[in-house]
Amino acid sequence: MSEQLIIQLLVSGLGMGFIFALIAIGLTLIYGVMGVVNFAHGEFIMLGMYATYLAYVTWGVDPVLSLPLVVALMFCFGLVVYYVLIRRVLQGSMQSQIFATFGLMVFLQAAAQFVMGADYFAVRNSWLSGVVKLDGVVLPVPHIAAVVGASLATVLLYLLVFRTSVGRQLRAASQDAQAAATLGINGSLMYAFAWGIGAACVGVAASLLANFYYIFPRVGAVFVLLAYVAVALGGFGSIHGALLAGVLIGLMQVVIGFFVSSELKYVPVYLLYLAVVLVRPRGLFGRS
Amino acid sequence: MLEVAHLDAGYGDHQVLWDVSIRVADGEVVALLGPNGSGKSSLMNSVSRLVTRLGGTIVFDGVALHELPAYKLPRHGLSHVLERHRMFPQMTVLENLQLGAGPGASRDKVARGLDKAYALFPRLRERTRQVAGSLSGGEQQMCAIARGLMSEPRLLLVDEPFIGLSPHMRAEVDAAIRRINGEGVAILLIEQNVAVSLAMSHRAYILREGRVVLEGRSAELAAGDAVPQAFLGRIQPARPN
Ligand SMILES: Nc1ncnc2c1ncn2[C@@H]1O[C@H](COP(=O)(O)OP(=O)(O)OP(=O)(O)O)[C@@H](O)[C@H]1O
Ligand SMILES: [Mg+2]
Numbered sequence: 249m250s251e252q253l254i255i256q257l258l259v260s261g262l263g264m265g266f267i268f269a270l271i272a273i274g275l276t277l278i279y280g281v282m283g284v285v286n287f288a289h290g291e292f293i294m295l296g297m298y299a300t301y302l303a304y305v306t307w308g309v310d311p312v313l314s315l316p317l318v319v320a321l322m323f324c325f326g327l328v329v330y331y332v333l334i335r336r337v338l339q340g341s342m343q344s345q346i347f348a349t350f351g352l353m354v355f356l357q358a359a360a361q362f363v364m365g366a367d368y369f370a371v372r373n374s375w376l377s378g379v380v381k382l383d384g385v386v387l388p389v390p391h392i393a394a395v396v397g398a399s400l401a402t403v404l405l406y407l408l409v410f411r412t413s414v415g416r417q418l419r420a421a422s423q424d425a426q427a428a429a430t431l432g433i434n435g436s437l438m439y440a441f442a443w444g445i446g447a448a449c450v451g452v453a454a455s456l457l458a459n460f461y462y463i464f465p466r467v468g469a470v471f472v473l474l475a476y477v478a479v480a481l482g483g484f485g486s487i488h489g490a491l492l493a494g495v496l497i498g499l500m501q502v503v504i505g506f507f508v509s510s511e512l513k514y515v516p517v518y519l520l521y522l523a524v525v526l527v528r529p530r531g532l533f534g535r536s
Numbered sequence: 537m538l539e540v541a542h543l544d545a546g547y548g549d550h551q552v553l554w555d556v557s558i559r560v561a562d563g564e565v566v567a568l569l570g571p572n573g574s575g576k577s578s579l580m581n582s583v584s585r586l587v588t589r590l591g592g593t594i595v596f597d598g599v600a601l602h603e604l605p606a607y608k609l610p611r612h613g614l615s616h617v618l619e620r621h622r623m624f625p626q627m628t629v630l631e632n633l634q635l636g637a638g639p640g641a642s643r644d645k646v647a648r649g650l651d652k653a654y655a656l657f658p659r660l661r662e663r664t665r666q667v668a669g670s671l672s673g674g675e676q677q678m679c680a681i682a683r684g685l686m687s688e689p690r691l692l693l694v695d696e697p698f699i700g701l702s703p704h705m706r707a708e709v710d711a712a713i714r715r716i717n718g719e720g721v722a723i724l725l726i727e728q729n730v731a732v733s734l735a736m737s738h739r740a741y742i743l744r745e746g747r748v749v750l751e752g753r754s755a756e757l758a759a760g761d762a763v764p765q766a767f768l769g770r771i772q773p774a775r776p777n
Binding site for chain 2: 413414416417420423424426427428430431433434435
């Protein structure tokens with residue numbers, strides 16, 4: 249097997265991996281801070297992708313330029329979801345929280361179908377299309393962009409969560425909301441912030457995905473299922489875990505898709521998940 | 537400075553405090569005493585707005601605390617060191633202390649607070665970069681007190697700071713609390729040991745089954761046998777109809 253091939257697989261594997269990781273980190277951040285599973289997370293991806301697509305075909309704004317806008321828009325969307333929906337069910341039962349985000353998922357999918365129809369769209373001939381050839385290695389530009397963009401976003405997120413005062417407050421509220429309150433931290437504000445950041449992570453992933461993946465109302469399901477696996481594999485609420493598991497899953501499915509068969513590419517991922525969860529139910533980095 | 541009047545409080549529908557009135561004056565150390573489950577922590581947590589108030593008022597230097605959410609209290613000069621210290625175990629000592637200064641605290645305030653914290657508990661200085669969960673129970677308690685002081689409160693609530701501490705650590709925490717009070721910070725203290733509690737405080741309230749059954753100057757309470765009587769339920773609160 250040639251060196252070129254390894255590099256190609258590595259780039260597309262890492263590209264997918266960091267995208268899964270971003271989606272999973274958004275999910276685990278929301279879960280870790282408030283114990284709510286966002287079942288509409290996949291639809292957040294769908295929204296981000298449509299936003300990127302519409303900006304491109306309507307105003308001719310290239311995905312590279314619309315990325316910050318999409319991220320900002322998704323951040324605001326996360327805040328709105330929290331304040332309009334989640335805050336109202338926070339005191340309620342587990343079931344009402346599940347139905348709230350599940351209902352949001354159904355609503356967003358139906359809304360997308362209504363507005364955009366069931367057709368598949370694609371962003372064509374954007375700046376990030378085509379391939380680059382280096383020493384006989386052929387690399388699709390969107391995959392390179394995914395690796396660079398998503399890993400950069402992950403670094404920024406790490407800095408935000410682990411190096412800033414706001415990130416510290418967020419972690420405090422997620423570890424012990426009552427103790428955080430006695431230190432002057434507004435829990436509700438932190439929850440809103442977690443939704444905003446979680447959705448913004450998805451915004452980055454969606455914008456990068458739009459360069460090489462079809463856009464349709466149920467597109468979120470393709471990615472979010474593996475993101476849930478990454479969250480469970482990494483340990484619920486663990487950012488490090490989601491990052492590691494996301495990258496691992498991305499690499500695995502690309503490598504196996506190539507060497508074995510693309511129909512079977514998810515099988516080893518779920519086998520790994522089963523194995524880890526059987527041996528260590530709280531996941532790789534989960535707290536007991 | 538703190539005036540709790542006719543407070544009723546509880547968890548959901550489950551009332552645990554009835555008609556409780558206590559006050560803390562400027563610079564005072566006031567102890568809350570009572571058997572397990574008598575409502576000491578619930579009272580303290582009601583003052584810091586963590587337990588639902590069903591009736592009565594809580595006023596601190598003219599501010600109606602009972603109208604505020606818990607997270608707004610530190611900015612009014614009140615700080616609470618919760619029962620079992622409640623450090624953030626995965627964060628470093630430094631991060632815990634920084635959090636204590638409050639959101640948006642100035643660099644100056646944080647630096648000032650850290651200096652004070654290390655002066656009060658020198659052993660914390662070597663542990664700055666260590667995660668809080670790796671400290672001993674006593675060190676975590678010290679860190680929690682230091683964290684509570686970072687917001688520069690005028691009134692500090694401390695819930696059982698001595699629990700599970702070695703005699704040596706107890707002495708250190710005891711000295712620290714006296715020193716904090718010596719610098720003008722009023723203290724509301726919960727400590728199970730009656731002798732220790734009365735020795736450390738100017739005045740005390742004895743609770744039983746969610747009511748204040750006895751109050752007085754600590755020196756006088758320590759001299760008589762009213763406190764054990766109150767613990768045993770031989771003193772009934774005056775009940776208004
Ligand atoms: N989170 C809670 N939910 C429901 N009831 C509670 C809760 N915390 C305390 N209680 C009840 O409130 C009453 C008073 O408890 P509290 O913890 O205030 O007593 P305490 O005097 O601090 O006891 P201890 O000395 O054991 O700390 C008890 O009957 C207890 O069962
Ligand atoms: Mg208690």
